[in-house]
Amino acid sequence: MRPAADVGFLYRSARKSDIQDILEIEKASHPHPWDEKAFNVEFSKAASGMNIFLVSEDEDSGEPAGYSVGNVIADYVHILNLAVADRHKKHGVATELLRRTEQEALKRKLGSITLEVRASNTQAINLYKKTGYAERGRRPGPVNAGEDDVLMWKNLL
Numbered sequence: 521m522r523p524a525a526d527v528g529f530l531y532r533s534a535r536k537s538d539i540q541d542i543l544e545i546e547k548a549s550h551p552h553p554w555d556e557k558a559f560n561v562e563f564s565k566a567a568s569g570m571n572i573f574l575v576s577e578d579e580d581s582g583e584p585a586g587y588s589v590g591n592v593i594a595d596y597v598h599i600l601n602l603a604v605a606d607r608h609k610k611h612g613v614a615t616e617l618l619r620r621t622e623q624e625a626l627k628r629k630l631g632s633i634t635l636e637v638r639a640s641n642t643q644a645i646n647l648y649k650k651t652g653y654a655e656r657g658r659r660p661g662p663v664n665a666g667e668d669d670v671l672m673w674k675n676l677l
């Protein structure tokens with residue numbers, strides 16, 4: 521069956537020209553947003569296969585609706601960033617970005633995907649549980665966050 525998030529959205533590798541739009545989504549999405557330099561670093565890494573940096577593009581506007589960045593570490597992928605623009609939330613975009621990250625990881629024979637998420641980020645934790653991630657532990661988050669990070673894991677192989 522065709523996933524709902526395929527309707528109205530294209531999924532592709534990030535382009536340098538996406539970064540300004542991504543920064544707008546980033547600022548609205550995270551308490552400590554990445555800056556332009558951080559995205560440029562990830563963009564450069566993508567070219568050499570060191571990460572999987574995907575964009576969901578709104579077919580109407582041609583603008584990014586969401587994005588995900590997963591770093592390749594040894595034989596697994598660690599998701600570093602994932603966000604969806606407010607107006608495109610709850611349309612399955614994040615689910616599809618994760619699914620395509622998994623597909624790409626499998627192509628590269630990478631066996632699992634990990635991530636860390638703030639314990640209070642219920643919407644993200646729901647997303648990850650729904651897409652097959654399991655909690656593997658907790659650790660104190662950054663000092664200024666005042667809460668734990670939840671470590672989550674999904675085996676692909």
Ligand SMILES: CC(C)(COP(=O)(O)OP(=O)(O)OC[C@H]1O[C@@H](n2cnc3c(N)ncnc32)[C@H](O)[C@@H]1OP(=O)(O)O)[C@@H](O)C(=O)NCCC(=O)NCCS
Nearest residue numbers: 549602603604609610611612613614615637643644646647
């Ligand atoms: C978390 C986030 C990426 C989800 O993106 P999205 O495209 O709206 O997610 P999806 O439409 O694929 O939702 C899939 C599931 O996630 C969960 N979910 C998503 N939004 C939710 C919300 N507001 N409240 C509760 N659960 C939610 C639900 O289980 C949902 O399944 P359902 O639609 O059947 O209920 C998005 O809300 C976001 O950008 N948040 C801010 C940035 C962030 O927290 N990133 C993750 C950091 S680890």
